[in-house]
Amino acid sequence: MSIVSNKTEPLIYELSSPGRIGAALPDCDVPKTELPKSARAELKLPEVSEVDVVRHFTRLSQKNYCVDLGIYPLGSCTMKYNPKINEEAVKLRGFAQIHPYQDADGTQGALEMMYALQTMLGEISGLPGVTLQPAAGAQGELTGILVIRAYHLARKDAKRKKVLVPDSAHGTNPATSSMSGYAVVNIKTDARGNIDLDELRKLADDATVCLMLTNPNTLGLFEENVQAACQIVHDAGGLVYGDGANLNAIVGVARPGDYGIDVLHSNLHKTFSVPHGGGGPGAGPVMVRDFLAPFLPGPIVVKARPERSRRKGKRYAFAMPKKSVGRVKSFYGNFLALVRAYVYIRAFGKEHLREIAENAVINANYLLARLRDTYSAPYGFRRCKHEFVLTGTPFKEKYGVNTLDIAKRIQDYGYYPPTVYFPLTVPECLMIEPTETQSKESLDEFADALIKIAEEARTNPQLLHDAPHDAPVTRLDEVKAAREPVLRYKH
Numbered sequence: 001m002s003i004v005s006n007k008t009e010p011l012i013y014e015l016s017s018p019g020r021i022g023a024a025l026p027d028c029d030v031p032k033t034e035l036p037k038s039a040r041a042e043l044k045l046p047e048v049s050e051v052d053v054v055r056h057f058t059r060l061s062q063k064n065y066c067v068d069l070g071i072y073p074l075g076s077c078t079m080k081y082n083p084k085i086n087e088e089a090v091k092l093r094g095f096a097q098i099h100p101y102q103d104a105d106g107t108q109g110a111l112e113m114m115y116a117l118q119t120m121l122g123e124i125s126g127l128p129g130v131t132l133q134p135a136a137g138a139q140g141e142l143t144g145i146l147v148i149r150a151y152h153l154a155r156k157d158a159k160r161k162k163v164l165v166p167d168s169a170h171g172t173n174p175a176t177s178s179m180s181g182y183a184v185v186n187i188k189t190d191a192r193g194n195i196d197l198d199e200l201r202k203l204a205d206d207a208t209v210c211l212m213l214t215n216p217n218t219l220g221l222f223e224e225n226v227q228a229a230c231q232i233v234h235d236a237g238g239l240v241y242g243d244g245a246n247l248n249a250i251v252g253v254a255r256p257g258d259y260g261i262d263v264l265h266s267n268l269h270k271t272f273s274v275p276h277g278g279g280g281p282g283a284g285p286v287m288v289r290d291f292l293a294p295f296l297p298g299p300i301v302v303k304a305r306p307e308r309s310r311r312k313g314k315r316y317a318f319a320m321p322k323k324s325v326g327r328v329k330s331f332y333g334n335f336l337a338l339v340r341a342y343v344y345i346r347a348f349g350k351e352h353l354r355e356i357a358e359n360a361v362i363n364a365n366y367l368l369a370r371l372r373d374t375y376s377a378p379y380g381f382r383r384c385k386h387e388f389v390l391t392g393t394p395f396k397e398k399y400g401v402n403t404l405d406i407a408k409r410i411q412d413y414g415y416y417p418p419t420v421y422f423p424l425t426v427p428e429c430l431m432i433e434p435t436e437t438q439s440k441e442s443l444d445e446f447a448d449a450l451i452k453i454a455e456e457a458r459t460n461p462q463l464l465h466d467a468p469h470d471a472p473v474t475r476l477d478e479v480k481a482a483r484e485p486v487l488r489y490k491h
């Protein structure tokens with residue numbers, strides 16, 4: 001990567017010293033086989049002691065910002081705290097040490113957990129057909145659209161070719177649609193930040209496969225006409241795909257199935273506290289209406305015998321839905337991600353689940369209220385859901401400071417910056433999602449920092465242009481890094 005480094009710290013290869021070794025093995029009790037002489041030299045492995053390795057990786061880990069350190073206000077990503085009890089549960093032998101080839105008789109506990117999770121996600125979404133297979137939100141989207149396609153084709157309705165996608169949508173929505181072989185048709189956002197119903201009425205017709213709708217949308221606003229929008233598409237014979245990435249704003253409060261969504265994915269690594277990224281992998285289960293359940297990918301966990309049956313033997317089994325679109329993932333999805341989400345949901349229980357959404361929404365509105373006199377909001381200051389967008393355009397016009405400068409300066413205050421330049425429809429966009437796991441104190445500290453940065457933009461814009469000032473690497477050439485990645489230490 002092409003980077004400007006402030007500090008030069010030794011890399012593990014530079015710490016290498018010939019003959020130094022980090023492991024002490026017991027005497028060998030089997031015949032020795034020599035590695036080919038040149039092997040070690042060719043591999044050019046670093047020769048380091050244990051303490052060198054530990055210090056190297058500890059140093060690296062301390063350069064990393066994480067949810068365990070502080071607010072991670074990355075809009076649309078729901079970077080909430082990941083409770084440690086989830087990690088205790090995944091260490092249980094029955095979860096951690098089973099093998100996917102073990103048969104259902106020996107894994108009834110794991111199947112019961114999956115069955116319960118399917119049921120809970122079905123109840124939360126109001127959509128009872130559930131597959132746990134997809135490995136992420138994006139794969140859930142693809143799965144959902146394939147299910148919708150299979151449904152239309154099963155009805156011999158092959159003329160439907162276009163997917164309607166609001167212009168504020170996440171990039172995965174149009175990507176999914178075109179990967180499924182469909183044309184993407186954009187729908188405008190109206191002046192209040194909702195999907196433009198007049199536009200939708202014009203575009204929804206007998207060539208419409210579905211509408212892909214994110215609600216609350218990526219502006220952090222609840223679609224005020226969501227039922228009407230779903231009705232328009234249904235009247236045209238299309239279905240409605242719900243992008244459930246923002247479920248954190250409504251979980252336990254509103255059910256997408258109740259307001260007209262037919263298919264929904266949930267990002268368990270957003271709403272249900274499964275770690276993202278390095279702590280991942282995630283999971284993107286898909287929930288559908290009853291009439292779509294036969295098309296879901298399998299296997300799905302089912303009850304092996306009727307509820308009241310006295311018959312002995314296994315209680316849960318795997319089954320393939322009758323008209324399944326096929327598997328979308330090896331085995332049963334990212335199993336341990338499912339365990340974490342299960343534990344999280346059970347820890348709240350039915351009665352308390354809505355507190356997640358209530359606190360996420362109040363936190364976002366509190367932060368918005370603290371910032372509204374300093375930053376501007378593109379759609380006025382409508383009551384937001386779990387996140388909100390601001391625009392840095394006034395700073396650009398008045399002081400020549402752009403949103404990237406603001407985001408980089410936030411790092412100097414010890415915070416992870418919010419999402420920037422998304423959604424694409426908002427110029428100089430800052431998208432802030434505090435999540436419910438921030439205290440009022442931490443929200444206030446973050447707001448104070450943003451307000452101070454706005455003042456710096458006025459008085460000393462160069463300070464923002466040069467930020468971050470105290471990071472191991474400063475501004476990355478992101479385009480070069482993506483196009484010409486240098487992945488080896490030595491060429």
Ligand SMILES: *Cc1c(COP(=O)(O)O)cnc(C)c1O
Nearest residue numbers: 076136137138170172243245267
């Ligand atoms: C995160 C997100 C996705 C994609 O989900 P992944 O799990 O990252 O694949 C899709 N849509 C929206 C609105 C998102 O925020």
